[in-house]
Amino acid sequence: MKKRYNMILVLALLCVIFTACGTNQQEETTEQSSTDELVVAMELAYPPFETKDENGDPSGVSVDFSKAFGEYIGRDVRIENISWDGLIPSLQTGKADMVISSMTITEERKESVDFSDPYANAMLAILANKDSGISSVDDLNQSGKKIAVKTGSTGYIYAQKHLTNAEIVGLPDESACVTEVAQGKADGFIYDQLTIYRNWKKNPDTTTAVFIPFQDVEQWGVAVQKGDTELLSQLNEFIAKYREDGGFDQLTEKYLSEEKKAFDELGFQWFFDMAE
Numbered sequence: 001m002k003k004r005y006n007m008i009l010v011l012a013l014l015c016v017i018f019t020a021c022g023t024n025q026q027e028e029t030t031e032q033s034s035t036d037e038l039v040v041a042m043e044l045a046y047p048p049f050e051t052k053d054e055n056g057d058p059s060g061v062s063v064d065f066s067k068a069f070g071e072y073i074g075r076d077v078r079i080e081n082i083s084w085d086g087l088i089p090s091l092q093t094g095k096a097d098m099v100i101s102s103m104t105i106t107e108e109r110k111e112s113v114d115f116s117d118p119y120a121n122a123m124l125a126i127l128a129n130k131d132s133g134i135s136s137v138d139d140l141n142q143s144g145k146k147i148a149v150k151t152g153s154t155g156y157i158y159a160q161k162h163l164t165n166a167e168i169v170g171l172p173d174e175s176a177c178v179t180e181v182a183q184g185k186a187d188g189f190i191y192d193q194l195t196i197y198r199n200w201k202k203n204p205d206t207t208t209a210v211f212i213p214f215q216d217v218e219q220w221g222v223a224v225q226k227g228d229t230e231l232l233s234q235l236n237e238f239i240a241k242y243r244e245d246g247g248f249d250q251l252t253e254k255y256l257s258e259e260k261k262a263f264d265e266l267g268f269q270w271f272f273d274m275a276e
Contacts, residue, residue, distance in 0.1 A: 038075040040066045041082045041096035045173055046195070048255040049102045061251050062100045065119075068247060072238045084152055084173075088112050091225045098231065099223040102192075104154045114226055116235040118219035119248070120271045124155055125196040126210040127178065132187040136212060140188050141165045148177040148186040154218055155190035174199075182206045192218075193268060194259055211266060248272035 042050045042062055053059040058079040070077035082090050087103070090096040091113050104122060105115045128134035132145075140147055141163045149156040151170040159168045169186060171177050174195060180186035182203045189196070193211060200209035222239075224231050242248065252260050252272060263270050 036075055037078045038066075038070050038073070038098070039078050039080055039096045041080045041087050041090045041099045042066075042101035043084045043087065044079075044081045045084075045175075046102055050100075061255050062102065064251060064254070065242075065247075066098075066100050068242060069235065069238050072241075073234050084150070088223065091223060094225070097224065097228075098235070102220055103223055104218045105221040106154070106157075109223070112226070113223040114228065114232055115221035115223055116232060117239050118221050118274065119239050119243075120220040121269055121274065122154075122192040122194070122218045122220060122271065123269070124158060124190055124218075125193040125212065127181050127189040127191070127196045127199050128208050128210055129181050129184050129187055130206055130208050131184065134188050134208075134210060136210065137163070140190075145188070146180075146186045148180040148189045150174055150177055150191065153191065155192075159190055178203065178207075193263075194256075194271060197259060197262060211268065217269065243272075243274075 042058070044050050044052050044058055044060075047060060049061045050058075050063065051060045058081070063079060066079070067077050080090065080096055082096070084101070087096075087099045087101055088109065091099060099113070102120075102122075103109070105118060109115070126134060126137065126140065128140075132139075134140055134145075139145075143165050145166040147159050147163060147166050147168050149159050149168060149170055151172060156168075156170055159166070166187075169180070171180065174191065177186070177189040177191070178199045181189045184206075188210075189199075196209050196211070200207050222235050224235070249272075252270075256271070260270060
């Protein structure tokens, strides 16, 4: 009788132990699920798309866009501020799940990452020094002219391919390029129209903007790791719904209302207008 009692006691204890283990495993799984962050890499140096607020926290169009996507798929978003040259490597090494950083979709980049459907357009323009005599892109493609470009940008790629007669100076960021032009150390800076417009407004006494659509419209996309079809599918569904629900219109009103008005007056295609 005593042996039977001991056996029952042992079985009861084992049931308690296994039940507790199952509960702990369930709690652990739930905890892991709730902390399944979506890590988004961006260079916080391109206002109003990717920047920091007065408290040093990530802010801007791309930040709001990425958080809206996180809500759509039920994952918390963590922004990682990474230098431009490190964005694609951050995907390749698994440091980030995706890149939203005003990145143009190019064939070269497609070799390293996969891109979502495009969500914005960008066209190149010139910020020229007022005394440089630059009124067209052909004026830059001359011996003795110096062009400032952000290293790795599409402006840099365009200059390398098409402006071979000029001296091309690659610099690490947008502000350095603008400074070169404003101080007369470079004749022009090639970048997207919106950036050129904003910097012309900031430096009206020393610069002028040359808004000439001298290349086809480029498109921005969200970059993900090669082969991440699940995240890519979620992104494409979200982008279509976000556009349909007026999300990009809300971003424009919040961050780019003045620029939108100027683009309309100049007859330029707006960033988020994907009409052919």
